Amino acid sequence: MTEQTYYRIKDLADITNCSEAQIRYLLKENKIKAINAETWKLEGGYLFDKHALEAIKEKIKAGKGVTTRKAAEALGVSVATVLNYIRNGQLKATKQIDRGREKYMISEEELSTFSKSYSPTYQQTDRAPVRTPKHSRYLFQPFKNSVNGEMARVYSLSTHPEEQVAIGEQSQRIRLNELLKQYKPLKQMEWTQQFLQRKGDITFSFPLQHPRSSIYTLIDYIYNAIGLENCKARIKDDIVSFTCKPFQLRLDQITEGFIQTIESSMVSGRIIKGARSFQVIGETESIQSTLHYKNKEKLINLAKENDMSLEKFVKQILEDYLTTKNE
Numbered sequence: 001m002t003e004q005t006y007y008r009i010k011d012l013a014d015i016t017n018c019s020e021a022q023i024r025y026l027l028k029e030n031k032i033k034a035i036n037a038e039t040w041k042l043e044g045g046y047l048f049d050k051h052a053l054e055a056i057k058e059k060i061k062a063g064k065g066v067t068t069r070k071a072a073e074a075l076g077v078s079v080a081t082v083l084n085y086i087r088n089g090q091l092k093a094t095k096q097i098d099r100g101r102e103k104y105m106i107s108e109e110e111l112s113t114f115s116k117s118y119s120p121t122y123q124q125t126d127r128a129p130v131r132t133p134k135h136s137r138y139l140f141q142p143f144k145n146s147v148n149g150e151m152a153r154v155y156s157l158s159t160h161p162e163e164q165v166a167i168g169e170q171s172q173r174i175r176l177n178e179l180l181k182q183y184k185p186l187k188q189m190e191w192t193q194q195f196l197q198r199k200g201d202i203t204f205s206f207p208l209q210h211p212r213s214s215i216y217t218l219i220d221y222i223y224n225a226i227g228l229e230n231c232k233a234r235i236k237d238d239i240v241s242f243t244c245k246p247f248q249l250r251l252d253q254i255t256e257g258f259i260q261t262i263e264s265s266m267v268s269g270r271i272i273k274g275a276r277s278f279q280v281i282g283e284t285e286s287i288q289s290t291l292h293y294k295n296k297e298k299l300i301n302l303a304k305e306n307d308m309s310l311e312k313f314v315k316q317i318l319e320d321y322l323t324t325k326n327e
Contacts, residue, residue, distance in 0.1 A: 006035070006047045016056050023056070030300075032056060065105035068093075075115060078129070078195075087307060090114070131157065131191055131228045137176065138228050140219050142211065143183035151211040152183055156235070169211055187220065189228055196230045196245045200282020202269035204242045204262075208235070214261045222247055246281040 009027075013020045026032045027046065032055050034046035066074070068082045071091075075082065085091035086104055091114050093104040131138035141154045143166065152168040154176070164176040166183075174183075206215050222231060222244050230245040249258075262271065262280065272279045303313035 004049065006049060007053060008045055008047065012048060012053060012056060015053065018056070026056065026059070030297075031059065065094075065107045066111050068104050068106070071106050071111055074111060085114075128232060128234065129229065130223075130231045130233050131189075137185075138189060138223075139233055140216055141189075142186040142216070142220070143179060144186050145183050147182065151186075152179060153211045153216060155208065167208065167211060171210075189223055191228055194227055194229060196226060198246045198282075199286060200246060200269075200284040201243050202246060202280055202282055203267050204240075204244075204265045205267045206240055206242075206265045208238045208240060214257060215265055218258065218261050218265075221249070221253075225249075246279065248277055248279045250277045252276075 007015070009020050009023045012018070012023050016023075023032075027034060032048065032052040034040060034052070035049055036043050036047045040046045068079050068086075072079045072082045082091065083104070086093045086106075091106065092110050093106045095104060130140070137154050137157060139154055139157060143152045143154075144150070145152070145168075150169045152166040152174055154166045155173070156165050158164055165173045166176060166179045168174055204215075204218075209215055219231075219242065225247040226245050232243045234241045259271075266280075268283055270281055270283060272281060299314065300310055303310045306313060308316070
């Protein structure tokens, strides 16, 4: 009888040229299974058979193509938006194991084809970044006329030149190519790719207003506080929906009218006032809980079936339950 060969995590890592962390990731995601999943603590670690080894070898690929992050940078959108394109079937991608982790990969040819037909615009349904790497301007950027001193602000950064416009103090719409001949930017900001991980977005809603309106002063402050990459906007029928990550304001920097502007235009978010500053944060808060590992596995599988992350799936279950209870 042939003696059965078993492998530990280190053995699998050495054989497949993966890191031990990558093997643990595959185990955690149920891509491979240990034969002693119930008793591994007593036996000094996980043990795997040849089936696990073959599964890893089959999953490991060269990772040819473009990652979702690289595709997001090329298109000037967030990674979440690229994932939505993939899930909606707009952008073709395949799941591959790249350096031991499963991820979507997009062929360069597919990305090139998609980018030619892709046309982000601030009239679209989904909120878009206030500036993309392709643009040297950003939404609501202030400009000043070098002759008469009038202000104008950028209104649209569509990829179509005829739709790239700013609004002047006389409510006139000025194409950006004409704007740059007579106006100079009052502020310049760079796209730094420093995305904040703070939970809970804040949303403001307001009609397009005079370039000197206090709402744009607020947006200027938010840009300075958290960066362009942590803000998104949608303009439809001249109504702006502006979303950003939580931010903090020092009381010596603002006036009572400034606070009133926040309160009157904020449709989602909270203000927490302190002695010297106040925070503007989202309405959602995190909770922690524990449950039996088998129930957790069931939740993970159900989340995958619904094409959702575990966090979003649990959130939906809780919200549905509370809604039903309140009816």
